[in-house]
Amino acid sequence: MAVLLLAEIDAGALSDATHKAMTAAKAMGGDVHVLCAGDGCQSAAAEAAKIEGVSKSFCASDPAHGAKLAEPIAKLIVEKSGDYEHLVAAATASGKNIMARVAGLLDVMIISDITGVESSDTFERPIYAGNAMATVKTTDAKKVITVRTASFAAAGEQAPAPVEEIGGAGDDGLSAFVSEQKSESDRPQLTSAKVVISGGRAMGSADNFALIDKVADKLGAAVGASRAAVDSGYAPNDYQVGQTGKVVAPDLYIAVGISGAIQHLAGMKDSKVIVAINKDEEAPIFQVADYGLVADLFDAVPELEQELAKVKG
Amino acid sequence: MKVLVPVKRVIDYNVKVRVKADQSGVDLANVKMSMNPFDEIAVEEAIRLKEGGKATEIVAVSIGVKQSQETLRTALAMGADRAILIEAAETVDTDIEPLAVAKLLAKVVEEEQPGLVLMGKQAIDNDMNATGQMLSAILGWAQATFASKVEIGEGEAIVTREVDGGMQTIKVKTPAIVTVDLRLNEPRYASLPNIMKAKKKPLDTKTPADYGVDVAPRLQIVKVVEPASRKAGVKVGSVAELVDKLKNEAGVI
Numbered sequence: 298m299a300v301l302l303l304a305e306i307d308a309g310a311l312s313d314a315t316h317k318a319m320t321a322a323k324a325m326g327g328d329v330h331v332l333c334a335g336d337g338c339q340s341a342a343a344e345a346a347k348i349e350g351v352s353k354s355f356c357a358s359d360p361a362h363g364a365k366l367a368e369p370i371a372k373l374i375v376e377k378s379g380d381y382e383h384l385v386a387a388a389t390a391s392g393k394n395i396m397a398r399v400a401g402l403l404d405v406m407i408i409s410d411i412t413g414v415e416s417s418d419t420f421e422r423p424i425y426a427g428n429a430m431a432t433v434k435t436t437d438a439k440k441v442i443t444v445r446t447a448s449f450a451a452a453g454e455q456a457p458a459p460v461e462e463i464g465g466a467g468d469d470g471l472s473a474f475v476s477e478q479k480s481e482s483d484r485p486q487l488t489s490a491k492v493v494i495s496g497g498r499a500m501g502s503a504d505n506f507a508l509i510d511k512v513a514d515k516l517g518a519a520v521g522a523s524r525a526a527v528d529s530g531y532a533p534n535d536y537q538v539g540q541t542g543k544v545v546a547p548d549l550y551i552a553v554g555i556s557g558a559i560q561h562l563a564g565m566k567d568s569k570v571i572v573a574i575n576k577d578e579e580a581p582i583f584q585v586a587d588y589g590l591v592a593d594l595f596d597a598v599p600e601l602e603q604e605l606a607k608v609k610g
Numbered sequence: 611m612k613v614l615v616p617v618k619r620v621i622d623y624n625v626k627v628r629v630k631a632d633q634s635g636v637d638l639a640n641v642k643m644s645m646n647p648f649d650e651i652a653v654e655e656a657i658r659l660k661e662g663g664k665a666t667e668i669v670a671v672s673i674g675v676k677q678s679q680e681t682l683r684t685a686l687a688m689g690a691d692r693a694i695l696i697e698a699a700e701t702v703d704t705d706i707e708p709l710a711v712a713k714l715l716a717k718v719v720e721e722e723q724p725g726l727v728l729m730g731k732q733a734i735d736n737d738m739n740a741t742g743q744m745l746s747a748i749l750g751w752a753q754a755t756f757a758s759k760v761e762i763g764e765g766e767a768i769v770t771r772e773v774d775g776g777m778q779t780i781k782v783k784t785p786a787i788v789t790v791d792l793r794l795n796e797p798r799y800a801s802l803p804n805i806m807k808a809k810k811k812p813l814d815t816k817t818p819a820d821y822g823v824d825v826a827p828r829l830q831i832v833k834v835v836e837p838a839s840r841k842a843g844v845k846v847g848s849v850a851e852l853v854d855k856l857k858n859e860a861g862v863i
Contacts, residue, residue: 401747
């Protein structure tokens with residue numbers, strides 16, 4: 298039996314969350330077909346056809362799919378589900394929203410946010426904010442799964458597989474898009490950036506985040522924040538790294554003025570190299586940091602920017 | 611409009627989680643249990659809707675062990691009007707899966723006919739993030755998940771959602787399910803007089819059999835283990851040393 302992977306599409310373009318979820322999908326066994334649902338999804342479907350291991354890419358274009366609302370897209374997936382044993386998506390905001398509805402419609406238990414594939418019916422997933430790892434085996438014939446993208450490498454490229462246009466789900470009148478407020482930024486996305494620099498409550502103000510921004514510009518890094526910084530209004534909510542925010546696993550994670558609450562560690566502890574800058578040498582963040590610098594961030598961060606200028610030019 | 615608020619009894623937010631030696635799960639014996647923090651936000655939002663004249667009655671419902679009635683009393687002390695406990699588990703180690711919870715809630719919705727169900731986006735124990743979406747699916751209702759703002763209109767709700775890369779505002783037909791995110795509101799503490807008053811508010815006790823719902827799990831726990839731990843690295847003496855190590859030792863810049 299085959300796997301149907303729901304593509305993650307942002308503003309018409311295929312997101313690399315799809316490539317990471319693909320690596321998990323391949324491990325489940327069988328052919329993998331990608332489903333691109335959008336209002337105009339031809340370019341995303343063409344891109345998805347080039348992900349290594351994809352044997353077919355579906356393009357389901359419908360105005361009702363434009364805002365990634367759960368009701369129409371879940372209906373579309375359920376209509377297609379007959380041919381598949383696994384229905385998979387990245388555990389993004391829309392993936393979590395849509396796939397749990399799919400599971401409810403199909404009367405199966407969802408397996409959310411998996412970090413490992415042991416076999417076609419057995420998966421590893423974090424529970425209690427990553428303070429424990431559970432291995433679960435499902436007894437459902439159809440498996441509905443979301444994938445924690447930080448735990449899987451992106452799949453490579455291949456010669457394009459065939460793209461097939463299919464119909465959309467149509468508008469059932471349950472929900473409608475009103476507006477969106479996207480955070481404007483030239484920086485890479487938090488969840489796909491190779492380098493992330495995050496600020497905590499010790500930043501003291503939203504204006505002081507400019508110090509972090511300057512270092513991020515030198516490194517081509519994404520900017521994140523702890524929950525404490527977000528709750529204090531120093532950074533927007535979509536900056537939040539942690540259990541209730543985004544889970545990241547970049548090559549380099551720099552935590553500035555972050556004490557290292559369990560909540561935050563759950564969102565970044567799989568990073569390859571962790572740097573902590575904090576003036577409290579007892580801060581728990583140092584227990585997970587590869588390189589710790591005990592210093593006042595208001596001295597160390599501008600100095601870091603200057604030192605990076607020397608090595609990066 | 612009646613508002614239904616499901617609440618879950620979970621390990622307290624501040625308790626350090628310990629995995630059992632036999633790898634069967636997490637040790638919940640003699641640890642402090644509290645209302646799931648996201649559900650507290652849902653209760654608070656329901657109370658604000660009532661205070662604002664949009665809601666007429668708030669019904670809290672909990673599914674789990676007998677002691678979940680403490681969680682319901684908390685909801686009543688905050689301001690819910692009455693409560694329903696569905697005793698579905700004998701011991702605290704039995705977690706009723708979101709699918710079974712959603713099926714039971716769908717039956718409660720049929721009986722109670724609420725105009726809105728407000729609930730947490732996820733429980734901090736199993737972290738599934740699924741019950742609200744599954745309940746919407748079973749009822750064929752609209753869902754507005756991860757809400758950071760809720761406005762109730764005539765036959766519709768305008769909900770602002772926390773999504774990747776920003777916020778999205780959608781309009782859903784009511785009755786609907788709204789799952790709440792962290793920044794929707796700051797839940798109130800129950801005052802002592804209200805805690806006393808809550809003891810007299812009605813609390814009905816039911817079982818899954820009363821609703822004809824099978825709560826047998828679909829997922830088998832193979833094992834539960836501690837996450838791989840990270841070792842602390844080295845302390846560096848200066849920013850220059852840090853940059854040197856990142857470039858020449860770790861090779862990440």
